[in-house]
Amino acid sequence: MEKIKAFRxxxxxxxxxxxxxxxxxxxxxxxxxxxxxxxxxxxxxxAIDASKALQQPGVIAVFSAKDIPGNVKFGxxxxxxxxLVLDRIKSTGDVLxxxxxxxxxxxxxxxxxxxxxxxxxxxxxxxxxxxxxxxxLLHPEHGSNVCNYHCVRTGDVETGEKESDLxxxxxxxxxxVEHAYLEPESALCHLRPDxxxxxxGSMQHPFSTRRFVSxxxxxxxxxxxxxxxxxxxxxxxxDDTAALVCARAALCAYLLKKPVKLTYTREWSMxxxxxxxxxxxxxxxxxxxxxxxxxxKVRMVADGGAYCSVTPWVTWRSTVQCCGCYEVPNVHCDVxxxxxxxxxxxxxxxxxxxxxxxxxxxxxxIAAAKLGITESEFRRINMVHQDSVTITGQKLNTHxxxxxxxxxxxxxxxxxxxxxxxxxxxxxxxxxWYGIGYAISYRGMSLGAxxxxxxxxxxxxxxxxxxxxxxxxxxxxxxSESAMILILAESLGIPKELIRYRFPSTSxxxxxxxxVASRGTILGGGATVKAAEIxxxxxxxxxEASLGIKNCQYIDGKVIDVVxxxxxxxxxxxKLCYANQIYPYAFGVFxxxxxxxxxxxGHGNAYFTWVYGCQAVELKVNPKSGQITLLNxxxxxxxxxxxxxxxxxxxxxxxxxMGAGYGLYEDMPLESGTPKPTxxxxxxxxxxxxxxxxxxxxxxxxxxxxPSGAKGIGEPTLELMAPAIANALYRxxxxxxxxxxxAPNVQDFAKGQQK
Amino acid sequence: xxxxxxxxxxxxPSALMDKSLALWLREDLLLTGTKxxxxxxxxxxxxxxxDNKALRSCKLKxxxxxxxxxxxxEGMTQADGSLHPIQQAFVDCGAxxxxxxxxxxxxxxxxxxxxxxxxxxxxxxxxxxGNLCRxxxxxxxxxxxxSAAETMRLSEKTINKE
Numbered sequence: 001m002e003k004i005k006a007f008r009x010x011x012x013x014x015x016x017x018x019x020x021x022x023x024x025x026x027x028x029x030x031x032x033x034x035x036x037x038x039x040x041x042x043x044x045x046x047a048i049d050a051s052k053a054l055q056q057p058g059v060i061a062v063f064s065a066k067d068i069p070g071n072v073k074f075g076x077x078x079x080x081x082x083x084l085v086l087d088r089i090k091s092t093g094d095v096l097x098x099x100x101x102x103x104x105x106x107x108x109x110x111x112x113x114x115x116x117x118x119x120x121x122x123x124x125x126x127x128x129x130x131x132x133x134x135x136x137l138l139h140p141e142h143g144s145n146v147c148n149y150h151c152v153r154t155g156d157v158e159t160g161e162k163e164s165d166l167x168x169x170x171x172x173x174x175x176x177v178e179h180a181y182l183e184p185e186s187a188l189c190h191l192r193p194d195x196x197x198x199x200x201g202s203m204q205h206p207f208s209t210r211r212f213v214s215x216x217x218x219x220x221x222x223x224x225x226x227x228x229x230x231x232x233x234x235x236x237x238x239d240d241t242a243a244l245v246c247a248r249a250a251l252c253a254y255l256l257k258k259p260v261k262l263t264y265t266r267e268w269s270m271x272x273x274x275x276x277x278x279x280x281x282x283x284x285x286x287x288x289x290x291x292x293x294x295x296x297k298v299r300m301v302a303d304g305g306a307y308c309s310v311t312p313w314v315t316w317r318s319t320v321q322c323c324g325c326y327e328v329p330n331v332h333c334d335v336x337x338x339x340x341x342x343x344x345x346x347x348x349x350x351x352x353x354x355x356x357x358x359x360x361x362x363x364x365x366i367a368a369a370k371l372g373i374t375e376s377e378f379r380r381i382n383m384v385h386q387d388s389v390t391i392t393g394q395k396l397n398t399h400x401x402x403x404x405x406x407x408x409x410x411x412x413x414x415x416x417x418x419x420x421x422x423x424x425x426x427x428x429x430x431x432x433w434y435g436i437g438y439a440i441s442y443r444g445m446s447l448g449a450x451x452x453x454x455x456x457x458x459x460x461x462x463x464x465x466x467x468x469x470x471x472x473x474x475x476x477x478x479x480s481e482s483a484m485i486l487i488l489a490e491s492l493g494i495p496k497e498l499i500r501y502r503f504p505s506t507s508x509x510x511x512x513x514x515x516v517a518s519r520g521t522i523l524g525g526g527a528t529v530k531a532a533e534i535x536x537x538x539x540x541x542x543x544e545a546s547l548g549i550k551n552c553q554y555i556d557g558k559v560i561d562v563v564x565x566x567x568x569x570x571x572x573x574x575k576l577c578y579a580n581q582i583y584p585y586a587f588g589v590f591x592x593x594x595x596x597x598x599x600x601x602g603h604g605n606a607y608f609t610w611v612y613g614c615q616a617v618e619l620k621v622n623p624k625s626g627q628i629t630l631l632n633x634x635x636x637x638x639x640x641x642x643x644x645x646x647x648x649x650x651x652x653x654x655x656x657x658m659g660a661g662y663g664l665y666e667d668m669p670l671e672s673g674t675p676k677p678t679x680x681x682x683x684x685x686x687x688x689x690x691x692x693x694x695x696x697x698x699x700x701x702x703x704x705x706x707p708s709g710a711k712g713i714g715e716p717t718l719e720l721m722a723p724a725i726a727n728a729l730y731r732x733x734x735x736x737x738x739x740x741x742x743a744p745n746v747q748d749f750a751k752g753q754q755k
Numbered sequence: 756x757x758x759x760x761x762x763x764x765x766x767x768p769s770a771l772m773d774k775s776l777a778l779w780l781r782e783d784l785l786l787t788g789t790k791x792x793x794x795x796x797x798x799x800x801x802x803x804x805x806d807n808k809a810l811r812s813c814k815l816k817x818x819x820x821x822x823x824x825x826x827x828x829e830g831m832t833q834a835d836g837s838l839h840p841i842q843q844a845f846v847d848c849g850a851x852x853x854x855x856x857x858x859x860x861x862x863x864x865x866x867x868x869x870x871x872x873x874x875x876x877x878x879x880x881x882x883x884x885g886n887l888c889r890x891x892x893x894x895x896x897x898x899x900x901x902s903a904a905e906t907m908r909l910s911e912k913t914i915n916k917e
Contacts, residue, residue: 006849006895014854015842015861017788017828024787180889182792182800182855232790232855233889266793477853477890646849646895653892654852680797680887688880688893 006646008482009501010230010475019230022186022202027259030188031060032104033252035268036114038085038094041306041341041673042123045085045116048097053113058106060256062114064097067255070218074247076208076240078147078308080139081344083216083247089118090138091306092674093272093343095244100252100260125673127303127338128280138306138339145339147304148312150319152333152602154391157286160295160330164286168367172359173739176278176303176668178677179348180685183232184269185242187249189213190259192225196507197250199226203242204234204476205514210506212243213250224250228504234476235658236347239514240309241273266679274309274346275668275675277302277337279318279355283363286330291373291381295330296323296391300355304337305344306673311337313451314345317352317444320606323391324360325403325442326382331391333602341673349655351517353443353719354662358740361439361723366736375727376411380404384442393603396610398593400701402638403612407440409636409697410614414438419618426623426734426753433623435732438616439723443716444607446519449597453519453608454589455512457527458502459488459535461584465571467494470502472512473524478714479647480520486643487525487708491532493557494570518611518712521643522703523590529707531588538584542577543568593705609705611712613637615656615720618692621732626750628664628729628743630690633721636697640711645698648713652696655717661686663722664743758820760784761830767817776820777801777812780827788828788858792887799886802859803827809866811885828858831865840910841865844903845896852890859886864900872908876901 013019036048050062065072065086075081085094097114101107124130124138130145137145161167187201197217203209206226214224226246231238249262264272280301286294300318304311315337322333368378384390386401411417416436424433447453457471469488475481481501489496502508512523536554543559544552551562559568568576577584597604618631635652642648665684668675677683702709722740729746730736737745757764760780771779777794780786780803789812792800796814803812804826805819831839838846841864851857860883867874867882874882879900880893888896 005847006851008846008849008851010854011846011851012838014851014857015838015845016832016836017786017858019854020787021790021855023791024781182798182853182887182889183790184792230854232792233853235889266795477855479852647852650849650852650891650895653894654890655892657892658889679795680793681795685887685889687884687887688897689884691880691893693876694892694894 004645007486007496007644008479008647009485021183021230021232022188022200023263025188025200027188027190030259030261031100031102031256032107033098033100033249033260033262034104034107034111035095035248036097036099036111037271038089038092038096039116040089040118040120041092042121043089043118044121045087045089045096045118047117049115050097052115053099053110056106056110056113058102059099059110060102061100062097063252063255068216068251071215074212074215075308076310077312078142081240081307083244091341091343095248098248098252100256123341123673125340125342125670127301127340130338130340131336138341147308147337147339148315150316150335150602152319152322152331152391155330157295157297157330157332161286164294165289166287166370167284168370169284170363170366170738172281174279174355174358175666175740177276177662177666178270178668178683179235179237180683181233181235181237184264184266185245186263187246188259188261189246189250189253191253191257195223197224197254199224199246199250200229201226201242201246202231202238203246204231204238204474205243206474206506207511208239208514209243209246212247216247216251217254226506228474231476235349236351237273239347270675270678270683274344276348277304277311277314277345277355281355281359283359285363285367287367287371289371291371291378293326293328293382296328297332298322300335302337303340303342303345305340305342307344309344309346311345314347314352318356319602320392320444320448321353321356324357325384325440327384327388328391342670343673343675349658350715350718353441354722357439357441357719358722358726362726362736362738365727379407379440383440392606394605398705399609399703401612402699402701403440403442406612406614406636406638406699409699410438410616410634413695413697414616414634416616423731425731430623433621433732435728436616436618437724437727437731438614439720439727440614441716441720442610442612443719445522445609445611445711446517446592446607448607449595449604451513453513453523453592455523455527456510456587456589457524457531458509459531459586461535461574463574463578465498465574467499468502469499470504470509471524471527472509473520474515476515478520478651479644480515480524482647483521483643484524484528487528488532491529518714518716521710522706522712523592525708525710526590526706527588530590531586534586534588535584538582538586539573539577542580542582542584543573545580545582546576590707609703609711611638611716613716613720615724617721617724617728619725619728619732621746623750624754626747628746630660630692632692634695635717636699637713637716638699638701639713640703640706641700641709642698643710648698649696651713652717653694655714656694656721657686657691659718659721660725663725663740665741667741756821758823758825760825761827767821772816772818774817775813776815776817779817780812786827786829790855790858792855799859799863800856802862802886804862804866807866807869809863826862828861831861840906841903844899844906848895848899848902850891850895850899856886856888860888860896864903868904868907872904874900874904
């Protein structure tokens, strides 16, 4: 069978090396900035003496918070992050000053010559201690070290407990992990002759970046233009962190009236950038002998680090999805996002679900085993189905609930039932332990009640019929621009080669929110379809005005009259529009259906639609060393519609790999709040030889809530492999591993067995 | 004191001998297709061919390359802009996402296929072990390597027949 060739509008540029990422740009008279990081995690900043640094070769200036013309602090939810520290150091990721020099080597060489005078203060690194009333506050103005709290109160857990035949308790611990995007943060800013601060940056949220920059410089939003250039990976990690780098470069460029580039080293990036939140999760679950879950009581504590970032939103998703994809009549859930002096935590592909799924997808298997029911039967008894009501009271009746379909598809493809008897369960005196495992999930699409969810698209058809398209969605490397082009080509019935995605800028199109939450295709694609509907009307108007007829329709690249005769092909129709002074131009908006949330009860229609998925893994373990070898991975997800199959498969493979890395090795332990790993030699990202062959299965139940029929896939693919591996490791070793990362724990277990 | 880069000889002033080869390519030759991801030789983004061996240019100094032939990603493309079969395979197989690892991946593939025109998938995995990719999970890159190998063997056969 001939494979469908992949389509990417940027493939040629990227494969030839001519694609220009931020650090690939240079400008005449460009200067280079570098950050001066805080030496300790908690201190009063007394003074910065830059006099010696200023004497170093090539050094032009050293700037501190006192030089900031606008707001020193900014943030997406709580404005608590200082672009440069004014008086109080709260994390070793804090930046105290910026050195600007003629070249980067000179700026780096001057770093040791900036003298920092501090008064060290007690620091708190444990979120449980941070929550105690006697612990000093990181942000006194916030009134608490609890950054945010969410809850769910459904039914009555005491009644649920009385009705339960069995109650189980289990704690889980997840690790702090790094996005490890291959391109470190970079920004190039210059003040244009028209007075606009122009920002090129490696960031995934140009509009957020614009807010950070304009706030720091004290400018209006229209005084800042953020242009999007290719970005070397983000995965949620190039939001606040990257916007801050842009704001710092812009500050230097603004003060010096010269172009300034600030490119991070990997070491600075790992020290400063936010991570995935580490969680401690305590579950108590009540069960009927029949297998039905009666109640869940759960407490989660997420270490948010020194600044808020998007901790309230990340932990909100964990709250809504705290019972996994299961029906539970009685729920008592408390989730805390906590300030500590650790490096801060923020958005990361998965966004509060990988932690919950790692836990709940093991917990249901523990429960099933105690009840003597198979894990698959237990899941089938409790999983959400068509018209189920979620734990927050949302009825799943607006789309196809395909959880069982996804699970059955994967189990069949994996031949799961037939392979189960081969599992070793830590059988003594064997040379190799084998295990198979899987996990399932549902995931609320897009932002949900955590944010306003709308996006726009502009279609501008030129006189020759070629099309300029843009949306408020950002190309993170996932292929969003290509997906939009394909959606528009299908909507208009024209070849994709006629469509060019316009070089994006914050000055072209309204703020469409951030390209996160797997919302690119559903929101941007929705806006594209809406704009296409409008432009089709314009085209018909042009033809009608020209031919003096009425009630034409645009269908598949043709305009037809009331009796269905073609009156103009696409190119003729466009010519007629221009001849009659009607622009074939449209601005389309997709507003996501309304969602709701009550903070006090944790009830509401949290997300306007949901996606469903299942992933399975086979692996073997060396009983002596504990070394794990992945043998096979299978995933099935219902993303509504496969717009660009090869790129869709790429999302599966990348998500499964990142999920496997999260499950097995990835870890960012801290020492006094500073990440110990500094670069890829001591932070283990999975390599090609770690990975098995993978299978991606597409389930396409077109979603009526999405104008294009398509939903998101970026995050669903990441959130299942860690629990699937944990379940497979249980069947290989006979032991449950409840803390991440798993590989070191398995090694310890294997070594312990040897004694 | 010259280095041949993509078929063109460059005289190198002695003051630049201790500069990192990656920075020299990027800053002095403006060949920015060579990326710097870690700057300590473990991520593979800066991979170039030095006398047909895939090496990390961030770990090399300019002086290490004197008298040698370097191929960067820019040297893979034909003068008329047409793609090398390896590049075409990366495009067709969906092996590209953010693209930051792509130049290094293409060059590691080229080094492999120069030595082993008929690699197994396991050998393809081994050949790009030193190149990190955070987007693709490597699978479609392996697909691209296998596809490129096939295309190149086919065109080799055609040439031999002629």
